[in-house]
Amino acid sequence: MELLKTQNATMQFGGLTAVNDFNLSIDEGEIVALIGPNGAGKTTAFNMITGVYTPTKGNVIYGGNDITGNRPDIITQKGIARTFQNIRLFKELSVLDNVLIANHLHLKSGLFSAILKLPKYRREERSIREKSLALIERVGLLDVINEKASSLPYGKQRRLEIARALATNPKLLLLDEPAAGMNPKETEELTEFIRVIRDEFNLTIFMIEHHMQVVMGISDRIYVLDYGVTIAKGTPYEIQNNQRVIEAYLGVSEDA
Template identity: 70%
Template sequence: MSLLRTNNLTKKFGGLTAVSKFAMDIKEMEIVGLIGPNGAGKTTVFNMLTGVYKPTKGSIFFDGRDITGIKSHEVTKLGIARTFQNIRLFKELSVLDNVLVANHLRLKSNILFSVLRTPNYIRQEKHMYEKSMELLKEVGLDDVKDEMASSLPYGKQRRLEIARALATDPKILLLDEPAAGMNPQESFELMEFIHDIRDKFDLTIFMIEHHMQVVMGVCEKIYVLDHGVTIAEGTPKEIQNDEKVIEAYLGVD
């Protein structure tokens, strides 16, 4: 079943077309990659999908609903979560508090209930704590829950950012270059981790990544952008052997 689909998705900035007529179809539980040279329009696609940018043309359908142009917080409530190329954590908060903050998206009490400490609010607060601890355990960070986010090694900061995204109860997780800055061992662990969270949380995953070993190792389908235009789509094997993709990455003599 199709979970996230775009049709003729286009974004222009003045006279520059950053993305042109992008069409994709992601099914439930798939791990899909979006690759291309720097400046190809990959992050612009993510920004349209998550409500940061309003498309100039085209449509976005999520779980059977047209979500074109809706605001970012509404997109998140519907079940689309994302991470960023540059890690965006609350670095002066603890690891646990970073995840607790994200849980407030689903909180049904208002600020008055929190001030009055009503029984219902206390129950929800307890549930948020237990859920956050479970998420930290799932991503291997429960033993550092009280440490400042800024003190974590780079690979663990990535995991924390993903845990925070998972706290919003997404149906699909958008990962923007999750392997950026990782060493080979961390990249290998990330590949296992992505497969693991897909299966544990029944997630669909859509990822931008430059690290070809990671892309080819985890993705079941790949879309390739070059100067905002889709030049290829297919399985990892098909993409590896596509002449247009090779030319876009390596150039021609």
């Protein structure tokens, strides 16, 4: 069943067209990758889907509903979460506090209940803490639960950022270059981690990634952008053997 679709999504900045007529379709449970050279428009496509930008033209359809132009917080509440190329954690807060903050999205108590710490608010706080502890354990960070985010190795910081996104209870998780800056061992562990969370959390995953080992090893399908235009889409095998993709990455034909 189709979960996410973009219809001719276009983003222009003045006279520059960053993404042009982007048509994407992702089914529930898939892992789909978006690749392309630097400056191809990949993060702009993410930003249109998550409400950071409103497309100049076209639509974003999620779960059969048009979410074009919705605010990022509304889109998150609807079930779309994302991470960023540059890790955005509360670096001076603990692992637990980072996840607790994300879980507060689901608080139903108002400001009045929170200030007076009424029974309903205290019950919600206990529930959120229990959920946060369970999530931290499931992503393998229980041993560093009280450590500051800034003190974690890079791979665990990335895992924490993903855990924080998972705390919003998404159906669709967007990962922006999750393997950026990782060594080979961390990259291998991350690849397996993405597979595990897709299955355990019943997720659909859409990711931008430059690390071809990750892309080819984990993706069901791949879209390729170049100068804001989709030049190819298909399975990993089809993309590996696509002449236009080879030329976009290498700048020369395969024969040359």
